[in-house]
Amino acid sequence: xxxxxxxSLLNEKLRYVKDFVSICTINMDTKKSIVxxxxxxxxxNFDFVRNDGWLGFPVEIREMKQPYFLRxxxxxxxxxx
Amino acid sequence: MPQLPFFxxxxxxxxxxxxxxxxxxxxxxxxxxxxELKNFIYLxxxxxxxxxxxxxxxxxxxxxxxxxxxxxxxxxxxGRISCGSSCAPGTRxxxxxxxxxxxxxxxxxxxxxxxxxHVLSNWNQIPKGMPILxxxxxxxxxxxxAGEIAILDDIMILQGGHIDYIKPLTEDVALxxxxxxxxxxxxxxxxxxxxxxxxxxxxxxxxxxxxxIGRTTGLTYGTVIGKHVETCICGNLINExxxxxxEFWSIQGEDGIPxxxxxxxxxxxxxxxxxxxVGLLFAGDGQLSFMFPFVHIASLFGGLELVNDxxx
Numbered sequence: 287x288x289x290x291x292x293x294s295l296l297n298e299k300l301r302y303v304k305d306f307v308s309i310c311t312i313n314m315d316t317k318k319s320i321v322x323x324x325x326x327x328x329x330x331n332f333d334f335v336r337n338d339g340w341l342g343f344p345v346e347i348r349e350m351k352q353p354y355f356l357r358x359x360x361x362x363x364x365x366x367x
Numbered sequence: 368m369p370q371l372p373f374f375x376x377x378x379x380x381x382x383x384x385x386x387x388x389x390x391x392x393x394x395x396x397x398x399x400x401x402x403e404l405k406n407f408i409y410l411x412x413x414x415x416x417x418x419x420x421x422x423x424x425x426x427x428x429x430x431x432x433x434x435x436x437x438x439x440x441x442x443x444x445x446g447r448i449s450c451g452s453s454c455a456p457g458t459r460x461x462x463x464x465x466x467x468x469x470x471x472x473x474x475x476x477x478x479x480x481x482x483x484x485h486v487l488s489n490w491n492q493i494p495k496g497m498p499i500l501x502x503x504x505x506x507x508x509x510x511x512x513a514g515e516i517a518i519l520d521d522i523m524i525l526q527g528g529h530i531d532y533i534k535p536l537t538e539d540v541a542l543x544x545x546x547x548x549x550x551x552x553x554x555x556x557x558x559x560x561x562x563x564x565x566x567x568x569x570x571x572x573x574x575x576x577x578x579x580i581g582r583t584t585g586l587t588y589g590t591v592i593g594k595h596v597e598t599c600i601c602g603n604l605i606n607e608x609x610x611x612x613x614e615f616w617s618i619q620g621e622d623g624i625p626x627x628x629x630x631x632x633x634x635x636x637x638x639x640x641x642x643x644x645v646g647l648l649f650a651g652d653g654q655l656s657f658m659f660p661f662v663h664i665a666s667l668f669g670g671l672e673l674v675n676d677x678x679x
Binding site for chain 1 (some may be wrong): 461462463483485486505530539572573574582583592593594595596597598599600601602616617627628629630631632648649650651652653654655656657
């Protein structure tokens with residue numbers, strides 16, 4: 287199976303799993319793998335791919351917070367105490 | 368209330384969750400003291416778990432609030448505003464980054480600045496023709512006043528909503544036509560610490576070393592990680608909700624320094640040697656950064672070409 291198809295299938299399986307954020311594919315000449323990004327790197331929700339991989343591809347779990355657009359935010363000072 | 372040396376309170380409703388910030392004069396407040404204060408505030412004042420409290424150990428004098436530049440948000444080249452500088456529509460109080468200058472393949476005379484839709488068009492909210500300022504209104508400082516560099520011209524619609532209903536997006540991009548009111552340059556960053564915009568474009572690859580110049584973090588280097596499938600990205604404003612994107616790439620900053628931060632949206636990502644454009648930055652999580660491949664961006668609006676001879 288193609289790497290991106292495998293990643294897409296895993297993404298569908300994990301979409302509503304707690305702590306899941308995103309998936310990316312690593313595609314180099316010497317290495318094809320999937321990275322699962324989780325808010326909690328130790329979450330047991332990903333144990334089924336942590337050791338055995340997914341559809342023949344190794345899977346690595348890395349940490350990521352909920353991503354946001356990189357426009358700057360505005361804070362309004364309401365009190366000096 | 369716990370007796371701790373606090374001197375300022377601020378709030379922001381323009382994040383995923385509304386947040387109250389409490390700034391401390393003392394940088395050595397323990398975690399247990401912070402927890403005690405948060406519990407006290409929740410129990411006695413807020414009584415709402417949907418609001419976050421963030422305690423900032425900022426020290427005695429607060430010169431730069433978090434999310435604001437720690438240095439000038441405007442770069443110049445031979446007296447012109449250069450790419451990587453702060454920009455925003457004239458009516459808005461936020462900042463993003465001028466990514467590059469481009470031309471359309473079907474309109475070779477006009478020149479445009481390219482950045483994100485959520486920067487130049489605020490999620491499709493800004494009318495065509497609106498002045499785009501650099502620096503943005505909020506980045507105006509003595510000796511560095513906001514001025515028109517371009518007018519909003521065209522956008523790729525940024526459609527929010529859940530992936531169950533909305534097809535994931537593959538770009539967040541807008542163009543503003545350069546008016547010449549305030550001169551700008553295709554140079555990236557300052558004269559002595561920058562580089563010209565490359566006109567060659569390369570597909571991102573895992574382990575590719577890249578750099579960018581952006582409004583908030585300036586010149587940073589990073590390494591491409593991989594290509595992502597459908598991912599939810601949060602808007603800055605609560606009522607903006609979120610949008611789903613796919614086929615974007617992640618970048619890890621070097622030496623523990625984030626590749627980008629809020630305000631760097633729209634930055635042009637190039638190879639570390641500056642020879643090739645690679646992507647257009649748009650999102651991140653504070654550590655990792657996300658970009659769309661510029662190969663794809665250049666295929667939009669009837670085809671785009673990067674410009675490297677404008678005001679250089």
